[in-house]
Amino acid sequence: MTDTYILHEDPRSGDCYKIKLTAALLGIPLETKQYDILQGETRTPEFLSSVNSHGRIPVLQIGDLFLPESNAACWYLASASPLVPEDRFAQAEMLRWMFFEQYSHEPNIATLRFWLQYIGEAHLSEQQRAQIVPKRIAGSDALALMDEHLEGREWFVGDSISLADIILHAYTHVAECGGFALRDYTHVCAWLDKVAAHPRFVAMDDL
Amino acid sequence: MTDTYILHEDPRSGDCYKIKLTAALLGIPLETKQYDILQGETRTPEFLSSVNSHGRIPVLQIGDLFLPESNAACWYLASASPLVPEDRFAQAEMLRWMFFEQYSHEPNIATLRFWLQYIGEAHLSEQQRAQIVPKRIAGSDALALMDEHLEGREWFVGDSISLADIILHAYTHVAECGGFALRDYTHVCAWLDKVAAHPRFVAMDDL
Numbered sequence: 001m002t003d004t005y006i007l008h009e010d011p012r013s014g015d016c017y018k019i020k021l022t023a024a025l026l027g028i029p030l031e032t033k034q035y036d037i038l039q040g041e042t043r044t045p046e047f048l049s050s051v052n053s054h055g056r057i058p059v060l061q062i063g064d065l066f067l068p069e070s071n072a073a074c075w076y077l078a079s080a081s082p083l084v085p086e087d088r089f090a091q092a093e094m095l096r097w098m099f100f101e102q103y104s105h106e107p108n109i110a111t112l113r114f115w116l117q118y119i120g121e122a123h124l125s126e127q128q129r130a131q132i133v134p135k136r137i138a139g140s141d142a143l144a145l146m147d148e149h150l151e152g153r154e155w156f157v158g159d160s161i162s163l164a165d166i167i168l169h170a171y172t173h174v175a176e177c178g179g180f181a182l183r184d185y186t187h188v189c190a191w192l193d194k195v196a197a198h199p200r201f202v203a204m205d206d207l
Numbered sequence: 208m209t210d211t212y213i214l215h216e217d218p219r220s221g222d223c224y225k226i227k228l229t230a231a232l233l234g235i236p237l238e239t240k241q242y243d244i245l246q247g248e249t250r251t252p253e254f255l256s257s258v259n260s261h262g263r264i265p266v267l268q269i270g271d272l273f274l275p276e277s278n279a280a281c282w283y284l285a286s287a288s289p290l291v292p293e294d295r296f297a298q299a300e301m302l303r304w305m306f307f308e309q310y311s312h313e314p315n316i317a318t319l320r321f322w323l324q325y326i327g328e329a330h331l332s333e334q335q336r337a338q339i340v341p342k343r344i345a346g347s348d349a350l351a352l353m354d355e356h357l358e359g360r361e362w363f364v365g366d367s368i369s370l371a372d373i374i375l376h377a378y379t380h381v382a383e384c385g386g387f388a389l390r391d392y393t394h395v396c397a398w399l400d401k402v403a404a405h406p407r408f409v410a411m412d413d414l
Contacts, residue, residue, distance in 0.1 A: 053355060067300065068307075070306075072306055075299050075302050076295065076296065079295055089274070091282075092280070093274065093279070095279040096279035099277075099309050100276055107310070126337075130333075130334055130337050
């Protein structure tokens with residue numbers, strides 16, 4: 001492998017952290033290029049034309065190819081590694097949790113963290129404020145489903161850590177910043193500790 | 208392969224349709240078991256304990272294993288088929304569009320279709336009504352990004368149809384029911400026609 005990897009990122013983003021944690025667990029070096037999303041640095045004409053016309057980070061640059069979407073970038077880095085199970089059903093189950101994370105977890109838990117920790121409740125629009133309660137309920141449901149699944153299990157899929165664990169860890173471990181009480185989910189807490197105990201674990205930059 | 212596949216579904220759901228279209232293109236027989244989500248048939252104690260404790264369809268049953276999440280079910284059916292590119296970057300790019308569909312497309316386009324076509328604007332809660340405009344904007348952004356990507360391309364990834372096309376087709380082709388003007392997106396319209404022209408294409412049950 002002679003590809004150079006450049007991660008276009010904002011270190012406060014859990015989506016960027018997923019990719020850095022995947023790379024760390026695999027011992028893959030990543031260069032990073034940082035943008036401040038609160039300053040609109042991913043909406044400049046240059047960013048839109050050369051990195052991602054969707055105006056979002058993270059984007060994983062692989063040589064001269066650009067790959068948006070955090071979970072797809074993790075898949076790319078981890079393909080053919082022990083972080084992706086080979087068994088057909090186990091692989092699909094891992095993806096099940098990765099799609100769950102995008103649809104049922106991140107829009108609630110990560111969004112409330114972003115609103116409450118980085119924008120601040122006083123600066124939210126009326127529309128955003130009206131969504132706090134529904135997002136609180138849906139995010140709690142997601143944590144409850146994870147907790148139920150983890151009862152009697154060490155990892156989300158099979159007997160070892162996989163991308164499902166890395167990706168769900170990213171915004172779960174900072175869920176308190178979105179106002180979620182993690183202590184209510186004991187199996188989730190035990191699993192977060194297990195992820196953090198991995199010998200190659202790296203913490204999120206802003207901790 | 209001696210597995211029997213049973214799709215637990217509501218035929219009005221585009222998520223269920225994705226799985227049926229994938230199976231049809233691959234010539235895989237699927238049995239179906241139908242539930243009325245509007246009548247709460249996926250929230251019964253029996254469904255929660257035996258099919259999916261998340262209370263959602265679709266669920267793909269493979270022998271005695273249960274796989275929730277539509278995109279994961281499509282992945283399972285299509286693994287090692289021509290619907291999943293073998294090239295490492297192309298495979299990650301396909302997943303990029305599948306994650307985009309879950310985060311940026313479905314919560315806007317499918318949700319507005321569900322609210323406006325099946326619940327009816329008059330029966331929406333105030334909270335839901337307040338989300339119509341933001342979802343209209345975000346859904347239009349998703350369609351615009353797809354349109355831009357499809358300019359000069361026949362398929363989302365590479366030179367042939369893949370899961371990315373099947374999965375994005377599902378809720379895009381019924382976007383008008385959510386109040387989106389598909390004719391504004393000419394490349395998307397041409398691509399929808401191409402998907403529908405596949406020799407093994409099957410239409411959504413409710414059309």
